[in-house]
Amino acid sequence: MHLFNFEKIEHDSSSKGYLIILRNPNNNNKLPILIGSNEAQALSLTHQNIKLPRPRTNQLLINLTNKLNGEFESVTINKYQKGIFYSIIKIKFLDKLIDLDSRPSDAIEIAIREKLPIYINDKVLKLINNESIIKNQNLNNEFK
Numbered sequence: 001m002h003l004f005n006f007e008k009i010e011h012d013s014s015s016k017g018y019l020i021i022l023r024n025p026n027n028n029n030k031l032p033i034l035i036g037s038n039e040a041q042a043l044s045l046t047h048q049n050i051k052l053p054r055p056r057t058n059q060l061l062i063n064l065t066n067k068l069n070g071e072f073e074s075v076t077i078n079k080y081q082k083g084i085f086y087s088i089i090k091i092k093f094l095d096k097l098i099d100l101d102s103r104p105s106d107a108i109e110i111a112i113r114e115k116l117p118i119y120i121n122d123k124v125l126k127l128i129n130n131e132s133i134i135k136n137q138n139l140n141n142e143f144k
Contacts, residue, residue: 001076001119004031006112009040009047020108022118031120031128033077033085039105046109058109065091073097075111077104077120080127 004022007030012019018040019032035043042056055063065072071092079086087107088099102110111118 001121002026002125004077004118004120006047006108006118009035009044020105022108022120031077033104033108035105039103043105043109043112046112058106058113062110062113068093072110072114072116074116075102075107075118077107077118077124080124085124 002024003026004024007021007023010019010021011017012032012034015034017034017036020035020040020043022031022033023029024031042058045052045056046058062072073090073092075087075089077085077087085104087102087104089102089107089110091098091100108118110116
């Protein structure tokens with residue numbers, strides 16, 4: 001498992017979508033994850049700590065988890081298949097750790113709000129390195 005930090009969201013003109021940029025603090029490798037405009041807007045609101053009058057879906061999950069005395073542990077990007085990233089949110093309920101399947105954009109939004117670590121497992125890193133998805137700041141400034 002490798003720790004990555006949320007760095008930013010940026011527009012990707014080639015896909016007409018948005019990229020979540022995660023950065024490995026140890027080697028500055030960057031991982032871009034393509035998301036839609038709705039997800040980018042929600043993530044941006046969270047990153048900028050903008051509170052809306054009513055809870056959005058991710059805030060609802062956070063509120064429910066807190067009401068049930070659950071505790072968020074971490075987020076893991078745990079799978080990459082056919083160009084799609086998958087993730088889990090680890091939540092502790094009654095001394096049991098559960099893995100909640102989630103889209104990476106939702107999981108990262110919860111990680112930002114709850115100040116959770118974001119991990120990428122070794123298998124995913126191997127796959128994305130083979131497909132040249134991960135970028136090293138020293139070698140490629142495309143995602144600066």
